[in-house]
Amino acid sequence: MSIYIGNLSYEATQEDLSQVFAEYGAVKSVKLPTDRETGRMRGFGFVEMSSDAEEEAAIEALDGAEWMGRTLKVNKARPRQSNDGGGGGRRF
Template sequence: MSIYVGNLSYAVTEKDLKIAFAQYGAVKQVKLPIDRETGKKQGFAFVEMDNDAEEAKAIKKLDGGEWMGKTLTINKA
C-alpha cells in the first residue's frame, strides 16, 4: 500500500510529509527520492500508510490541494 505524491516543493522534508499524512492515519514510511547526479530532491515522494482506507482518505483530502506553494498530485502508486 503506497501513495504517490507529486509536484512537491523542493523544500519539503520526510518529517513534513509524515505530519501532513498522519492526519489521515498511521504513516509507515516516507520515501523522498534524491537525484544521484545533483543530490537534490526530485519533487515527488511515496508515502506508505497502514491500510487502504487511510490511504483513500488521504488521497481524497489532499489530491489537488495546495501545499507549500504547489498544487499536489496524489494517487495510488
C-alpha cells in the first residue's frame, strides 16, 4: 500500500516528508512527482511505509494537519488507472 499526500508545499523535499512520516514507522520510499515542462514539484507525493499499521497511523495523524503553511490531505493511494482508450483522431 502507498499513501497519497496532497496539498504539499512546493518547497517540500523527499527528506522533509521522510522525516515527518518516520515518526509513525519505517519509511520505505518517498516519491514527489515533478512537472515535465517546468521541473517544479506538482504539489503532491507518495510515501510507502513498512507496514499497513504504520501507514494507517500516519494517515490518521496527518490528514488535515498543517505543515509548511498548508493543510495536508493524506489518504490511501488509489491504484493508477490504466489509460487504454487513447485519444487519437478518427480514422477513415
